[in-house]
Amino acid sequence: MLVHQDEPYNAETPPDALVDRITSLEAFYGRNHAPIPRIDSGSWRLRVDGLVGRPLELSMDDLRRFRERTVVATLQCAGNRRADLIEVRDIPGQVAWGPGAISTASWSGAGLADVLAEAGIRPEAAHIAFEGADESQQADPPQLFGGSVPLAKATSSEVLLAWSMNGQALPPAHGAPLRVIVPGWIGARSVKWLQRISALAEPTDNYFQTEYSLLPPEVDPRTAGPGDGITLGPIAIHCAFLRPCRGARLTAGPTEVSGFAFAGDDRTVARVDVSADRGSTWIHADLDPPANPWTWQHWRATLTLPPGEGELVARAWDSTAAVQTESPATVWNPRGYANNAAAHLHISCSA
Structure with missing residues (x-):
């Protein structure tokens, strides 16, 4: 792992571990705003409250009575590839993520829609908020990590309350005993160490809901x-x-180059173009078909590289025909989020 911080633990997956369709538990990236909480799974309970007809308090045994669902989904930190933006202009106080704040796993658990149906969502509810057990000093005063998603997303079949990761019990570092998985959305909405779900009329006022803007x-x-x-x-x-x-x-x-592409929400990657001459000419890369709308897609291309210094560029198009912007300078922002500029790689070739 490429560790950026020890406490709170923030580490990205090294490139060699991102070439597989599924990322191992040991190599899955970690993004935290507070120390990993210690939770007694025996006494742990999940509260479901707010604009519901029947507030719930559920143990893990209660949750396991719901039908188990499995979704293969890619999670990605909103700050992934921030290092490219920092090269344009400094972003103080933010983790300099490379391209490895992203990983893919097979998640299993109860469908959030099923649990919400058990609680009985009232008509005025429009957002579902999540609260974890990790308390962050980043908020003033300190606050438990949380966030919310619109009700329409929360009740989609792919959104899970996950207790399993890659066929094993969810590890403490990734949110045990229970976490939310919101495929296609920034990782901050897939709240770990989940202890409360609330149905609200408006988005949550949790600090981290608007911090991630x-x-x-x-x-x-x-x-x-x-x-x-x-x-x-x-x-x-x-x-x-x-x-x-x-x-x-x-x-x-001739040199093979490869990488990944990811289109969030329910979009897929339609095409990846690669250039060996800083974007003057392009070739289409070979693109793996999507496993489902919620996962990355790997690509590869063979380029003929000249001797000397050069720069490779890759850009992706999604199924709505949206394409990456040319330069990180055009998407620079003071928190370093959502870098979807074309990928640039400086190379040096010997004859």
Whole structure:
């Protein structure tokens, strides 16, 4: 793992571990705003309250009575590839994520829609809020991590209350005993160490709901208010290089390059273009078909590289025909979120 912080633990997956369709538990990225909480699964209970007809308090045994569902889904931190934005202009106080704040797993658990149906959602409810057990000092005063999604997303069949990851019990580092999985949306909405679900008329006022918002370049994040940015939800189309890795020494001539592309929400990647001459000419990469709308897709292409210094560029298109913007400079923002600029990789080739 490429560890950025020990406490709270923040570490990204190394490129070699991202080439597989499913990421191992040991290599799955970790993004935290507080120390990992210690939870006694025996005494743990999940509260379901707010605008519901029947408030619930559920143990793990209660949850396991719901039909188990499984979804293979990619999770991605909103700050993935922030390091490219930091090269444009510094972003103080933020983790300099490379392309590895993303991983894919097979998740199993109860469908959130089934649990909400048991509680009986009232007609005035429009958002579903989640609260974890991890208390962050980043908020003032300190606050439990949380977030919310619209009711329509929360009741979609792919959204889970997961107790299993890659066929094993959910590890404490990834949210045990229970976490939310909201496929296609930023990882911050897949709240870990879940202990409360609330049906609300409006989005939650939790600090991290608006902390994860896209601010205009001119706004100071230290004084930004809730209305100054756009709250982040679905992930924008983007791609990244995995091989060769940054700093690799290459030999001129035919060379295979590869990477991943990801289109959030229920979109898929339609095409990936790769250039060996800084974007003057492009070729279509071979693109793996999507396993489902909720996972990344890997791509590869063979480029003829000349000797000397150069720059490779990759750009992806999604199923709505949205394409990545050309340069990280065009998407720079003061929190470093949602970098969906084309991927650039400096290379050096010997003759």
